[in-house]
Amino acid sequence: MIGIISLDLISEYSHEIVRGIAEAISDDERELLMHVSVDAIRERERIEFMARDLVDGLLLIAPMLEPETVELLQSLRIPVVVVDPRQLDVGLPRVTVDNYEGVRTATEHLIGLGHERIGFIRGEEDLESSEARFRGFADAMQLSGLAVDPESVATSGFSYTSGFKAATQVLERTNLTALLIGADLIAFGAMDAARAQGLSIPADISIVGFDDLPRAAQSYPPLTTVRQPLHDMGQAGARALLSLIEGQPLAVDRIRLSTTFVERASTAAPRADCP
Structure with a gap:
């Protein structure tokens, strides 16, 4: 057993x-x-x-x-x-x-598309994976000569509700063109938070998750993500x-x-x- x-x-x-x-x-x-x-x-x-x-x-x-x-x-x-x-x-x-490399690659994707104002919603702070993912984001931004605005960074629990709340706060206080998120469950909430503020995905804001849960391919629009x-x-x-x-x-x-x-x-x- x-x-x-x-x-x-x-x-x-x-x-x-x-x-x-x-x-x-x-x-x-x-x-x-x-x-x-x-x-x-x-x-x-x-x-x-x-x-x-x-x-x-x-x-x-x-x-x-x-x-x-x-x-x-x-x-x-x-x-x-x-x-x-x-x-x-x-x-x-x-x-x-490899949480670090996964998010660094995702950040480089957004930068390659032309995004400069990129926000990040990280998972619970007591997880080393959350810290590694944020470092991947911050390092990719720095290497591209882009600053990480503290106002564009938030922490969220691993749930739709927490993601909706965190994204709402970030989007209300910043003018982002992209949002990178440390877990798909959080990203699903963030996508609805963006729509609630009248933003179209990806025309007004690009969103990237992490995990590639089965639902990610079925969301609207299908979620770009890092497959864990x-x-x-x-x-x-x-x-x-x-x-x-x-x-x-x-x-x-x-x-x-x-x-x-x-x-x-x-x-x-x-x-x-x-x-």
Whole structure:
């Protein structure tokens, strides 16, 4: 039995990772036991419960992993792999993606189209992935000789509602031609926030997300985004865990996958008459 613990198991983000896990173990005789942990305390309790001879190993999806929880995992001596950790130096085998390069490429795309006034909405600040994505944006702007206006930067929770609110604030206080956003869920809210202010996408403002959730290709207009290989992350995590369960050491304890820039219809060159 393999245990999976995640902050949620119903979002497109978690669903894609779990789908990859399930495919990776399809030829193995083990089953999956899944639990949701809504906070750090619940996460620690679920880990302790599942590790008591209930599962052969644990896969943790975007866990909080407070220091006490890491100490618990190390003391239990159960095989563990972390997929998309909030903090990178967790002292456990982990699967991550190149967040920095993904957003840097997306920013260069917007600059290449002719955009100079580009805003950024980042995810929750306690995630190292959010910081890496912002650095990718800021570095690309600096290397192109463009300034990052503090008024054009905001922080948002990973939800449509938070994205709508953050984008509304940024768009009300700036005159942007493009907006780069650290997660598709936030971008969906931002797209509606732009429309609520009478802006057309991409004629008046270009929008880029991050994740490439299944819904991104079906949004209106289809969302240009950075594909985070969620399915592959699940597969890589599951394969690493199976190796540990079978007593095989991992060649590396940090598996980092590449992102892919996906251009769709939510980006275009800024209008020639744009003020």
